[in-house]
Amino acid sequence: MATTATGTTPFTYDHGHEHVDDRSFIRKYIFSTDHKIIGIQFLIMSLTFLLLGGMLAMVMRWQLGFPGKPLPGGTLLPDTYTSGGVVLPEFYNSAVTMHGTFMVFFAIMPLLVGVFGNYLIPLKIGAPDMAFPRINMASFWTAVPAGLLMLAGFFVEGGSAAAGWTSYAPLSARSDLTGVHLGQIFWCVSLIVLGLSSIMGSFNYITTVINLRAPGMNWFRLPLSIWALFVTACLVLLAIPVLSGAAILLLFDQTIGTHFFDPQAGGQPLLWQHLFWFFGHPEVYILILPGMGMVSDIIANGARKPVFGYTSMVLAIIAIGFLGWGVWGHHMFQSGMNPTLGTTFMISTLLIAVPSAIKTFNWLGTIWKGQITFHVPMLHALAFVSMFVIGGLSGVFMAASPFDIYIHDTYFIVAHLHYVLFGGSLFAIFAAVTYWYPKMFGRMMNPTVGKVHFWLTLVFYNCTFFPMHQLGLHGHMRRIYDPTQYAFLKDLQPVNTFISISAFLLFATQFIFAANFIMSWFKGEKAPNNPWLDNGLEWTLPSPPPHGNFATVPTVYRGPYEYSSPHSDQDYIPQNVPTPGGGYGAPHTQPAGD
Amino acid sequence: MGNFLSWMLPPGASTFVGDIDWIYYLILVVTGVAFFAVEIALVVFLVKYRKRPGGKATYVHGSTRAEIIWTSVTAVVVVVIGLLSAPAWDKIKGREGVPPNAMPIGIAAKQFEWNITYPGADGKLGTTDDFTVRGQLHVPVDKPTVATLTSVDAIHSFFVPSFRIKQDAVPGMHIRVWFQPTKVGEYELGCAELCGLGHYRMRAIVTVHTQEDYDRWVAQQAHAVAQR
């Protein structure tokens, strides 16, 4: 696959015939340029970080639920982490910081963009691979050292970064304030390197979607997952350089004596926040849009019905892509930013709730009058909808700037961000992994085990995060090591204990998923080509699809959501099945009015 | 676990309680209605439209009318919430200025303590009778206090939950924050922004006095300072 399309030269499908794949093991599985292998590599890397991030969360929950009690196994950790097994504030701050950093940058973002961007885009648009397969490989192999460097922070003097995942300066810039020197530097360098990986990935996705769509795959026949990944890639390409730039400035402050963020020498601490959140808010949409797209595909499949309001779903994705750039100040309402700006950001933030609402109503419209099959991916997709609603609605409280004065930097924010990122993004990831697993690995996951995992996760998840709203409403600050220091928080200690126990159970439940994932890889039932009876092009291929994907260029005749069409005896028509009477079919199946 | 699952805000002790809490309850009602509408519709659809043998899904692609309705209703609701919230924001953040009779104090945050400078008997900051106390914020009841907030090291955040007030203290900036307590008593001031290892214990006591008590406390402190 060294030469694929360049610019506008038409494709040569060099795998148009069955032939022996004679690449060496290393070229096939390690330094592979095959988008499917790269997707699976990202999957393994990011699930590993998901586990590590989860372990750090357990440390925090132990300390918050049982402050001052020795952490089980804590005595095995170095003296700089625990004392007599009890978590030290040093370790706590480092866990807070690295939990957020791992989850946002090394788990959720690569799971959505790295895994599914890679795996799905070429398959779903009928392309043999990405536009630039080698750059794609480079993107993965740049992410790996970034992750290792971030991890290395735990093993150097002073420990890992400890200034929060948001890394507010001057705390993050001055080691005399955190007691961490190398760890903070690693944080900056790692994210700069990871940024290169994201940039390489994103322009590859953008080019691929624009140039490599199969004949007939016009923009309005793209699955919503691809629309979402496309807009996400545009956001990544524009937002990540801002973070990289900010991280470079911070790195200079830390190492070569500049003072960009240090007021004592004329620097400005709020500059960091503006740069960070100018990246950071688009980033949160990077973390949800692909999930929204994939969930749309899965819900239509589960309901056996076309997606309700396809056009408005696309417009909502695009609207989010634009509006997302104008709301970053809602993270800075209490920062000392000019209050006049606060009013502006309040209105723009409230407006961005509108496209999210549109999407929610359209998901409801999709299941309305359907024939709903509750397969495991569908269960996760439905959980996504119902949990995302909670996260979206809690956003309205915080967007109302006067009330945000009270709840900013409290557990209310922690509740909100976990409803969108765990309830939203992670349920979407569970939906997507269970949905495309058969395609990826050629085997089915065990559905019974999958359902057990789903229900336990849903229950423990809500027990863990829902009461955090109440903690926040009582003024419980976030990122504090020991809430019992405050008299007004003492009454809330049982709540913290309850949350911690739920969190442990939630964490334990994930091993059910891990077991199912690993066991099915070896022992799962062989997957048919199209286990879910889906219309997408990837399901016309063997499971797993061969290197180079399509033996002959597919031709696309319709959109991806033609379920239960009266024009067919089956309840689905794959996108590549010719329309009776010839031609490409109607350019786009228009909404049929009411 | 007491009232922890309650959606009520804890009792407050400043005039901002009146400005802020109703916005919360308004949003709680609006989002509560939206929440139940969506979740109930979801569950009803899931039960009603579950797969049945021989059943067929209705082949529809959407409804322009429905899109217009839910888009415009949501947009109007959120904009109204914004318009209703704006006055409280302007007032609390002092966009229209702070009350002219407010008592000025200075607050300098530092890892991990709050140093509060009082104007002394003359009621003016920057004069010789100013004095500074660590970890204790004393203010008179029913009278506005305006603090000039700064930090000497990291960013901290001045948070008095009972007053519904929070403002970051940023090194290099002098940010004005005002409040008017309404109840005599003791409250807690906490730091709400991660500021380092001792962030969790960066706490101070807020004492709201009657005016007489407050004057007596100032006299005592001034005396103690003079003795030193």
Ligand code: HEM
């Ligand atoms: C419905 C639309 C949404 C609105 C109105 C909204 C509003 C807000 C506001 C105002 C804040 C700042 C609150 C504060 O710090 O005081 C915030 C924080 C946050 N939001 Fe959202 N949000 C929305 C959707 C999302 C989505 C979809 C995601 C991610 C998938 C997300 C992730 C986050 C995160 C991670 C934070 C916390 C950042 C931090 O301080 O660590 N939000 N949101």
Ligand SMILES: [Cu+2]
């Ligand atoms: Cu945001």
Ligand SMILES: [Cu+2]
């Ligand atoms: Cu602090």
